[in-house]
Amino acid sequence: MTPRPKLAAATLAAAAVLFTAGCGDDDKSASTSSPATAPASAVADATPSTSGSADEAVAKATGFDPSAIYKREGPGVVTVISAGLKAAAASGDDDSAGLGSGFVISSDGEIATNAHVVTSGEGDKITEAKRVYVKFSDGNEVEAKVVGFDPFADVALLKIAPTGLDLRPLPFGSVKNLKVGAPVAAIGSPFGEEQSLSVGVISATERSIQSLTGFSTTGAIQTDAAINHGNSGGPLLDANGDVLGINSQIRTESGDGTGVGFAVPVDVVKRSIDQLRKDGQVRYAYLGVSSRALYPQVAERFDLPVDKGVWVQELPKSGGPAKEAGITAGTREVTFQELPWTVGGDIIVGVDDTPIEDDADLAQALLPFEPGTTVTLKIYRDGKQQDVEVKLGERPLAVPPAG
Structure with a gap:
């Protein structure tokens, strides 16, 4: 451990x-x-x-x-x-x-x-x-x-x-x-x-x-x-x-x-x-997703349209900006290379004009935005690319439970 x-x-x-x-x-x-x-x-x-x-x-x-x-x-x-x-x-x-x-x-x-x-x-x-x-x-x-x-x-x-x-x-x-x-x-x-x-x-x-x-x-x-x-x-x-x-x-x-x-x-x-x-305080924009970075072998195993980006695994049980905007999480857990993957969710590949390849990219891309700002997420859903507008919230002091 x-x-x-x-x-x-x-x-x-x-x-x-x-x-x-x-x-x-x-x-x-x-x-x-x-x-x-x-x-x-x-x-x-x-x-x-x-x-x-x-x-x-x-x-x-x-x-x-x-x-x-x-x-x-x-x-x-x-x-x-x-x-x-x-x-x-x-x-x-x-x-x-x-x-x-x-x-x-x-x-x-x-x-x-x-x-x-x-x-x-x-x-x-x-x-x-x-x-x-x-x-x-x-x-x-x-x-x-x-x-x-x-x-x-x-x-x-x-x-x-x-x-x-x-x-x-x-x-x-x-x-x-x-x-x-x-x-x-x-x-x-x-x-x-x-x-x-x-x-x-x-x-x-x-x-x-x-x-x-x-x-x-x-x-x-x-x-x-x-x-x-x-x-x-x-x-x-x-x-x-x-x-x-x-x-x-x-x-x-x-x-x-x-x-x-x-x-x-x-x-x-x-x-x-x-x-x-x-x-006297610092506010951070909040999207409200739990995601995993893709790599080529994952994309091949699950027949995904891209091999870079973040795959949405879970959304907060209490809701949040992404959930309210219609972003979907995976629904079925599959083990691949000894790790659990929740299959079926959206893949985020961009925030406005910033490309997203991994979780660090997503966090960095959100840093310049104030809570309440509306951004455009570039996603893949069911193999097709589309844009989804999300009004960002304010990051809470503790990670909300998923569900």
């Missing part, structure tokens, strides 16, 4: 002031990933060496200088301490605490972090921490206000009073031309070890990871840089020191650093931050 995903925030033991290896609730995220857990030996000391000739040679040859990145961007990375997390303790403790990371994004005192660092629970049971504090590398520790959080992307925006603080905003980068193998650095507070640096490479792009709601976050970055409990909310940086994403999860079987880490991509982060600044 594939392990459930865990999140990379640490739980703060109230009495002993010790950091546990969990996130307060090991099952906070219902996906196949796990909170970032890597061995402590994989995390660099908070004062990395800058004098080794070998390190200098590598930096000169590749243009990637972790020591320089750490020196320049490290002061902008903070430790985030949350208190009053009602659902964080299995014992029912209403005042447990958690610890994660974050980073400064503006001179006005804005801090970006993960939503799960400053909340507890999932779906419509998510609750916000009663108190949040931000600790800087120079020893300053101040109270922060949660401006808002986006549970779908696992992003939160905090605000502190900047008076008397020397703030170092980290610049946002881009994932547009991101390549597998590109070097990256992660800075954060794994296991409470503040200002720790780890390095690695981009292991993969365009991954899907579970959010706090059961819906997937698409476009996630996979990395082998060590991302442990407490790294949640910290930045994943490119060779220029620009933010590529927010470190969030690790997928592991053993609970240690043999897993792989995942970061919420910066384009998703920027979208969330912009809306949180404006409204």
Whole structure:
């Protein structure tokens, strides 16, 4: 059985002031990933060496200088301490605490972090921490206000009073031309070890990871840089020191650093931050389908008219935009290549002018639209292509049951 995903925030033991290896609730995220857990030996000391000739040679040859990145961007990375997390303790403790990371994004005192660092629970049971504090590398520790959080992307925006603080905003980068193998650095507070640096490479792009709601976050970055409990909310940086994403999860079987880490991509982060600044919340368009991506062998087995697209498998029992527009789901389950397929539903191949080849394409195509917008789905039904207009709804906090 594939392990459930865990999140990379640490739980703060109230009495002993010790950091546990969990996130307060090991099952906070219902996906196949796990909170970032890597061995402590994989995390660099908070004062990395800058004098080794070998390190200098590598930096000169590749243009990637972790020591320089750490020196320049490290002061902008903070430790985030949350208190009053009602659902964080299995014992029912209403005042447990958690610890994660974050980073400064503006001179006005804005801090970006993960939503799960400053909340507890999932779906419509998510609750916000009663108190949040931000600790800087120079020893300053101040109270922060949660401006808002986006549970779908696992992003939160905090605000502190900047008076008397020397703030170092980290610049946002881009994932547009991101390549597998590109070097990256992660800075954060794994296991409470503040200002720790780890390095690695981009292991993969365009991954899907579970959010706090059961819906997937698409476009996630996979990395082998060590991302442990407490790294949640910290930045994943490119060779220029620009933010590529927010470190969030690790997928592991053993609970240690043999897993792989995942970061919420910066384009998703920027979208969330912009809306949180404006409204304190983020709204997503909702179609209301459960689908599976096609591939040539499936198309051949079931005599389908296309071998790319998403095959509608189920619709919510309670209805939804797609169901109201007449989109149909499959009615008969057949096992093929050890997987269950529900046969007979519509195949979605486009949203307006955007072609759809898999589930990630469908999720990405819907992102620019506001709830209430009408879009045209290009579908195949009974072997024939047709267009169906759908008025998009607003994504709920939990995935509705199918039926």
